[in-house]
Amino acid sequence: MSTTAAAVSTPAPASRPLWRRLIGFNLLTAVLLGIGGYYLGWFIGHQIKGSSFHNQVPSSENDVALLLAYFFGVIGFLIGLGFANYPVSRMLGRPASLREKEQEGWGRYFGLCTDHKVVGIQYLIGIGVFFFIGGLNAMLIRAELLHNTPTFVGPGQYISLVGMHGTMMMGMMTSGILGPFANYFVPIMIGARRMAFPRIEALTFWLLMAAGFILTSTIFFGGFPTGWTGYEPLNDQAVMGMDSYICFFALVGISMCLLGLNMMATIITMRAPGLTWSRLPIFVWSVFATSVLMVLAAPMLVATLLMAALDRTINTSFFITGGGGSSYLFENLFWFFGHPEVYILALPGFGIVLELLPVFTRKPLWGYRLAVSGMLGVSLMSFFVWQHHLFVSGINADLRPFYMLSTEIISIPTGFIFMCVMGTLWKARTSFTVPMLFCLGWTFNFLIGGLSGVFLSDTPSDTTTHGSFFVMAHFHYTIMGGLIFTFFAAIYYWIPKMTGLRFNERLAKLHFWLMFVAFNSTFLPLFVLGMKGQPRRVSEYAPNLHGLNVWVSISAFVLGFSMLIFLANAVYSLIFVRLKAEQNPWRSKSIEWQVPTPVPVNNFEQIPVFDSDPYEYGVPLTVGPGQTAPAGA
Amino acid sequence: MASESESLPLGRMAPPVPAGLDIPPEPPDVGARALSVASRLLCGASTFFFLAFLFAYFYLRSINQDHFWLPSAAQLKEQKELHVSLKPDQALGAVFIVCVVLSVLLAFLASRRMKQQSQSWLPPAIGALVLGIGAVAAQCIEFIVQKFGPTDGAFASVFCAWLAFYLIAILGTMYWLETQVATELRARRQPAAHGDIRDPDRLIAPSLDAAVFYWGFLAGIGIVTYVTLYLL
Amino acid sequence: MSSNPATSPAELAGEPNHARRFGLTWLIATVIATPLVIVLLGPILPPGKATEQAAGQVTDNTVLLGMATPVLLLVVIYLVYASIFFRQPKGGVLEGPAVRGDARIQTTWIVVTSLLVLSLAGYGTVRLLADNGAGSGSGPTPLTVPAGPKLPVQVIAQQWAFTYRYPTYGGVETPHLVLPVGKMIELHVTSLDVIHSFWAYQLGVKADANPQIDNIAFVKPTKVQSFEVRCAELCGLWHGEMFDHGRVVTEAEFETWIHEQQTRFAAATKSLPPYSTTYQPEPTRRGG
Ligand SMILES: [Cu+2]
Numbered sequence A: 001m002s003t004t005a006a007a008v009s010t011p012a013p014a015s016r017p018l019w020r021r022l023i024g025f026n027l028l029t030a031v032l033l034g035i036g037g038y039y040l041g042w043f044i045g046h047q048i049k050g051s052s053f054h055n056q057v058p059s060s061e062n063d064v065a066l067l068l069a070y071f072f073g074v075i076g077f078l079i080g081l082g083f084a085n086y087p088v089s090r091m092l093g094r095p096a097s098l099r100e101k102e103q104e105g106w107g108r109y110f111g112l113c114t115d116h117k118v119v120g121i122q123y124l125i126g127i128g129v130f131f132f133i134g135g136l137n138a139m140l141i142r143a144e145l146l147h148n149t150p151t152f153v154g155p156g157q158y159i160s161l162v163g164m165h166g167t168m169m170m171g172m173m174t175s176g177i178l179g180p181f182a183n184y185f186v187p188i189m190i191g192a193r194r195m196a197f198p199r200i201e202a203l204t205f206w207l208l209m210a211a212g213f214i215l216t217s218t219i220f221f222g223g224f225p226t227g228w229t230g231y232e233p234l235n236d237q238a239v240m241g242m243d244s245y246i247c248f249f250a251l252v253g254i255s256m257c258l259l260g261l262n263m264m265a266t267i268i269t270m271r272a273p274g275l276t277w278s279r280l281p282i283f284v285w286s287v288f289a290t291s292v293l294m295v296l297a298a299p300m301l302v303a304t305l306l307m308a309a310l311d312r313t314i315n316t317s318f319f320i321t322g323g324g325g326s327s328y329l330f331e332n333l334f335w336f337f338g339h340p341e342v343y344i345l346a347l348p349g350f351g352i353v354l355e356l357l358p359v360f361t362r363k364p365l366w367g368y369r370l371a372v373s374g375m376l377g378v379s380l381m382s383f384f385v386w387q388h389h390l391f392v393s394g395i396n397a398d399l400r401p402f403y404m405l406s407t408e409i410i411s412i413p414t415g416f417i418f419m420c421v422m423g424t425l426w427k428a429r430t431s432f433t434v435p436m437l438f439c440l441g442w443t444f445n446f447l448i449g450g451l452s453g454v455f456l457s458d459t460p461s462d463t464t465t466h467g468s469f470f471v472m473a474h475f476h477y478t479i480m481g482g483l484i485f486t487f488f489a490a491i492y493y494w495i496p497k498m499t500g501l502r503f504n505e506r507l508a509k510l511h512f513w514l515m516f517v518a519f520n521s522t523f524l525p526l527f528v529l530g531m532k533g534q535p536r537r538v539s540e541y542a543p544n545l546h547g548l549n550v551w552v553s554i555s556a557f558v559l560g561f562s563m564l565i566f567l568a569n570a571v572y573s574l575i576f577v578r579l580k581a582e583q584n585p586w587r588s589k590s591i592e593w594q595v596p597t598p599v600p601v602n603n604f605e606q607i608p609v610f611d612s613d614p615y616e617y618g619v620p621l622t623v624g625p626g627q628t629a630p631a632g633a
Numbered sequence B: 001m002a003s004e005s006e007s008l009p010l011g012r013m014a015p016p017v018p019a020g021l022d023i024p025p026e027p028p029d030v031g032a033r034a035l036s037v038a039s040r041l042l043c044g045a046s047t048f049f050f051l052a053f054l055f056a057y058f059y060l061r062s063i064n065q066d067h068f069w070l071p072s073a074a075q076l077k078e079q080k081e082l083h084v085s086l087k088p089d090q091a092l093g094a095v096f097i098v099c100v101v102l103s104v105l106l107a108f109l110a111s112r113r114m115k116q117q118s119q120s121w122l123p124p125a126i127g128a129l130v131l132g133i134g135a136v137a138a139q140c141i142e143f144i145v146q147k148f149g150p151t152d153g154a155f156a157s158v159f160c161a162w163l164a165f166y167l168i169a170i171l172g173t174m175y176w177l178e179t180q181v182a183t184e185l186r187a188r189r190q191p192a193a194h195g196d197i198r199d200p201d202r203l204i205a206p207s208l209d210a211a212v213f214y215w216g217f218l219a220g221i222g223i224v225t226y227v228t229l230y231l232l
Numbered sequence C: 001m002s003s004n005p006a007t008s009p010a011e012l013a014g015e016p017n018h019a020r021r022f023g024l025t026w027l028i029a030t031v032i033a034t035p036l037v038i039v040l041l042g043p044i045l046p047p048g049k050a051t052e053q054a055a056g057q058v059t060d061n062t063v064l065l066g067m068a069t070p071v072l073l074l075v076v077i078y079l080v081y082a083s084i085f086f087r088q089p090k091g092g093v094l095e096g097p098a099v100r101g102d103a104r105i106q107t108t109w110i111v112v113t114s115l116l117v118l119s120l121a122g123y124g125t126v127r128l129l130a131d132n133g134a135g136s137g138s139g140p141t142p143l144t145v146p147a148g149p150k151l152p153v154q155v156i157a158q159q160w161a162f163t164y165r166y167p168t169y170g171g172v173e174t175p176h177l178v179l180p181v182g183k184m185i186e187l188h189v190t191s192l193d194v195i196h197s198f199w200a201y202q203l204g205v206k207a208d209a210n211p212q213i214d215n216i217a218f219v220k221p222t223k224v225q226s227f228e229v230r231c232a233e234l235c236g237l238w239h240g241e242m243f244d245h246g247r248v249v250t251e252a253e254f255e256t257w258i259h260e261q262q263t264r265f266a267a268a269t270k271s272l273p274p275y276s277t278t279y280q281p282e283p284t285r286r287g288g
């Protein structure tokens, strides 16, 4: 990026009247074009229906129309934001450029902006909103489970709620750490001034927002009954709300794939001089390992969902037994994506924990190579375990010993991460700051998640636990206890850098303790409930499990309340009181804390040269006994 | 324990920069390498995308549910909605794959001439473009003339969907090639036109290289597609 | 790079030997807790001992719990120990030792976890094969088939109920599952529409019901008792209501019951399609 480009990007003159500024490529245009595209698709869909395809759908429903409406709506939305400008100008032969105009001020947060720091903040807010919606669904689910028979939501609404909660969390939170924190900090950490493909970076965010909106719109089309796995042939049987699920997950898949591709290209090509692979911050390594999975696994999901959409619209028979298809095919394809997806959620958490521990223990990261091989090992292995989700399905039952073995083996590289955490904590000088507390919380949660996974990876044991609350508790320990705890660790750790402001520490500590205790009090009993025979995704359960369910529900409400404390703290500390943060409040040696706050548009005046990894903490040890360590290094 | 390392500066990676120094432009090879890496990653993503269809093909073929995959003559008579032939037109298929292969060969030629800094890379590039579009056209004609549609069972589903998405991938790649041709044509008309990437050749060359690499890989997928759907 | 943390200078200045203290704490805790867990939790682990397969699962769960306990204690005690002893004093800016790893400890860790994991996988495989699928759905051609006579029972799932057919009793279809005690049962689970999962909790059986698939599970009841049947795979609107109770009865009781059913459902059995491992579902294509 050169200064000439910066000079070109002069902000719009303030003298222009407001109405004039509203015309152009911005969020308002995007929404209008999105609505226009939606109705265009709807119209075309209704023209097609009735002319070409015989079908067995009630006359009030039209999947072709809804899918086309979503498709054109998204296209219109992106055109309105200005994503079509560059491709069209390239098509006309205009020369390549790196950035759209970069305005100053608040406006850039509401449109296409190619500054990776703006995109990071956009992601944080955007994902936060959908995380909140997903969390509200969870609260409703737990409220319904206060009683062992349906009370205030009907069975159809209940499974829709479960499906929306699961899909929202699994879809939106895949980018929960990569979106906000990797976009913001990976370029800075590797000494780059931008991401490799800044426009694609912005595109991933806006695609995700469109996707989230589409998933939320499922409530207008009857919801969907399949949960986040979308199993066929129930998928084919479901009402139009299913199309929202298909469209949502396909868009998320595209967004994930592009995000991973961009991250990998950035990390491979844009590392500053001296930043060798063995000096790369461990967080960047975890982003890299995650990106490998995103680039390879997400296209599989997109392809699978396209097949499902074709089954629903033009009567192909990929998954329909009546036409020569197979529901096993869907299960295989879905979990071939689905298992890597689980690690897409977990791996960034490993990176955050290992990145933050050295700062707060004042020790170098213990076992750097072990940690890197652990992450890459998990990443590679996760493509070979998918049928452990299908142990009782009857698919290739003879291969179960293999999948047991591969699933058990994947816990070896995961164990490396624990070894590194424990090694770093040994004889440390630990400050129990809020981010550190969340990292320790992760260690405990992920331990429980991992150990309960052993039961699920073992077919005899899985026979009872499969599809029960046990497996539900297991993956909440790995995803909520793993991803969400590190998500908050990252927020508390990096917000001072991103905003120049900090959180009120007492409220933050209250948030942590309430969240940690409520989380465990919610999900530990679920292991018991699962073992006692409560299946997932039902609002009817045996009366003898009622007491424990009430306990879990109340804990879940406390867990939800702890999120409100966080929200209140954010509003209070960051908006009203605006607590100023120090330049480097954690005394970190990582490079993102050496650049000014707020980070300049180009990050660095001069590309830095690295001569070590960012973990040069601690007192070097003496050679002989009895001597004091020499100062400096 | 003493805190000797406190005397160390926090972070030694960012050297102080004298004030007033102009920010130097990015090294031009960064964009080029990013494009090259991206095209390879795109190959990985495309492989997994089409792998789903390849898997579907062999999975459904292996279970041959209700003999929908390879219907016997008796079944065909019984089930009138099944068309007599699930066989695609071999001639059109051959035209399709020959167009793809020839287009790739021309693209490779263009890329080689570009590497030799020859101005004459444009004709083969345009030829590659035309042949790529030709392949799409041939397959579209096949879709129209073939005797079965996507509703005729598992094989028909895989055939139609896989090829349709493959055609979309071809169109995307052709767009990528076209941008390079268009940039070159415009640059020849107005030599002064360049954006914030100083030397236009710097990005035409690597971009063409990346596009051709991807096109070559996609053609490999196309051959697998052709063999699987037309020949097996 | 890889020096032993035990030679840290502060240690020689009179700090306790943390490695020994932590190791002893863990060892004592493990020696006390593991047998306790096995003895106290083992008997109440699911799914009970009503069938051979369920009893096998209980053993399996007990072994896994016994192996998980030391690991859980190791990490948890470590976290507590580190939080108590390796603290930054209030307001302090002390640095820890600059240790970046220890080849010996890392190798030990890798070897130990690998052995643990491989033995778990080996154990799981042995149990899976020895228990003839351990009650799980093992597909149309199970790898291990128990020797001796077996009573085939077909479980047919459809939205939203299970029905059962007894092919050796004229293919009679009943709305409830009744099984004789002490006989090896061969369950053939299939579905007429979407995917369901047949979960008989007390029997220790779970097998997905897939359209056009004959998913076989073996179970041998050893106790006379009633059991719950639930659907364990989301199958649409009334998935939550898809539950039922079954009974394990003595052989004589079973014979009377099944003959009763045969006469009661005689007319219905005639109109049923002939017994088959799978049934062609009505085409439920949506296509719109
Ligand atoms: Cu998995």
Ligand SMILES: [Cu+2]
Pocket: C196, C197, C231, C232, C233, C234, C235, C236, C238, C239, C240, C242
């Ligand atoms: Cu069900």
